[in-house]
Amino acid sequence: MTNKSQPQHILKLSAEQRRRFVDSFDRVYSDIDGVIYTLKVNVPNADQAYAALERAGKQLTFVTNNSARNVDDTVKRFAMANMQVKPEQIWHPAQTMVYYLQSIKFEGLIYIIASPEFKRVLREAGYQLIDGPNQFIDDTYEDLARNIFDKQPVRAVVIDVDFNLTAPKMLRAHLYLRHPECLLLSGATDRLLPVAKGVNIIGPGAFASVLIEASGKQPTVLGKPGRALGDMLIQQHNVTMPSRVLMIGDMLAQDVRFGRMCGFQTLLVLTGGCTLDQLQAETCPEHLPDYYADSVADFIQLLADIAPKAHV
Structure with missing residues (x-):
């Protein structure tokens, strides 16, 4: 070095x-x-x-x-780049999340803000997830309250890339994190995502930082x-x-x-x-x-x- x-x-x-x-x-x-x-x-x-x-x-x-593409699709994308890569050579944020949850013997309900593929990996590993709200809500405090206040015993909030992220999802996550035993787990931390040469879009790290600041909890980061x-x-x-x-x-x-x-x-x-x-x-x-x-x-x-x- x-x-x-x-x-x-x-x-x-x-x-x-x-x-x-x-x-x-x-x-x-x-x-x-x-x-x-x-x-x-x-x-x-x-x-x-x-x-x-x-x-x-x-x-x-x-x-x-990148959790928007699952491991199998990543292998296929490698093939398009003339590279033969085995699935076990790829460390994907969702699979890393599963490894971590298994290592701490996690049990309980997870509220998740992530892509459908990310959720699928966790569900297939046996974890119970809830998400949403996924529907349009009225611009009234009454409808907002109906969609963000919840008494289910959530013990972990997971945040990663979600192309359908909304304010109600963030508000609901923050309310779960009020529980002292609720974990905050994050996947990708990128504040900007490069999608083309010289073109960046806001990444999940920027949204995760909102939950960190609002909740006062430091996350366990399972991405780079x-x-x-x-x-x-x-x-x-x-x-x-x-x-x-x-x-x-x-x-x-x-x-x-x-x-x-x-x-x-x-x-x-x-x-x-x-x-x-x-x-x-x-x-x-x-x-x-x-x-x-x-x-x-x-x-x-x-x-x-x-x-x-x-x-x-």
């Missing part, structure tokens, strides 16, 4: 630095959206880059905050950059030396911060949610990667240059 305060471009490293970098990690945790593909466009040659990493002996796991997610990955993959893991992502606050929090090396790619100007303007140490690249495809050249001497 580099000790310099400013991140280094992997193709501007010296030959010896490149060799040391490649030999310094065994496992790769990689983001997906903005790194391998965007909403409809594949990142050129990303498939070749990950194939080269595998040939170099690196173990690949893909860690996403949640420490609970990192602990589960480390345990699942028997990682004994976090510094020998490389986290690749396109977002400073989610991917880079997550990697640094877990003690991983970090690499930012400029094909998604962060531009070079934004990287150079970043001053928060937790958001500064060790390395950066124009694209994950830069690994093709990097590994080709050192192939004869790497991993002897």
